[in-house]
Ligand code: SF4
């Protein structure tokens with residue numbers, strides 16, 4: 458008889474008659490560390506300027522050795538704020554040499570600070586795609602979620618990126634990311650994208666390629682901020698379970714490498730402290746593409762955040 462490790466796993470089995478599994482490695486997500494210049498209330502990993510966790514040079518070499526074994530994949534660089542890593546540029550250049558497609562997740566605001574102003578041009582020259590957090594087109598909402606002046610700085614950075622060709626040319630995609638401020642599910646992605654286009658275009662002359670809506674996961678600082686609303690939010694995620702999202706879950710096709718070289722099924726499992734199954738090597742210096750691309754996925758209650766409503770992933774809505 459099948460033993461359930463949690464309610465999510467049971468729910469998956471009722472629909473698919475199987476556990477959740479990886480089927481192919483198409484994306485390698487790399488978390489460079491938890492340092493960030495911001496302290497957003499929806500952050501699932503408690504990133505802040507006070508965090509010191511950062512990937513070492515030797516772990517970076519182990520990551521490059523792992524990705525050298527792979528056919529072209531999407532390298533998805535995240536954090537914290539990846540821009541704060543002093544070896545970011547060198548790291549990205551080596552993925553380019555290996556023939557991989559690269560995207561960097563940016564909170565935008567660092568890109569206009571004098572020390573990091575050169576980065577947009579560096580990204581452009583390396584052909585790096587950008588995924589930028591802008592959780593609303595309204596200044597007041599961004600201020601509440603991400604802090605004073607974040608909206609103004611983000612708009613300034615978006616102007617810089619548009620001028621370089623990001624979001625205005627097909628070679629330099631610029632994706633914006635929405636997260637709800639309240640403990641609710643995101644609105645439908647394509648209609649919200651239309652509203653973003655109208656508001657950002659008309660008020661600020663900003664262009665972008667596409668919008669991702671991401672559900673806030675019940676993890677990290679967002680979970681802390683929920684306080685006594687946590688049971689209600691978890692219940693909402695569970696009640697909104699949508700089986701149609703299952704074929705597109707991002708853990709079917711990716712692995713996440715944490716700042717210390719530990720392997721996870723996704724960045725949310727990293728935040729939850731759940732490494733990949735112990736049936737496969739769990740450290741990047743033992744990276745085994747064959748074992749990883751057929752591994753069983755480790756799940757938890759937070760996984761209901763990926764299957765609620767239209768579904769959610771680091772690549773936006775699932776349906
Ligand atoms: S959500 Fe992103 S920008 Fe905000 S604190 Fe977390 S890592 Fe930094």
Ligand code: SF4
Pocket residue numbers: 706707708722723724725726754755756757759760761763
């Ligand atoms: S939280 Fe991670 S492991 Fe869970 S369903 Fe989402 S992508 Fe898969």
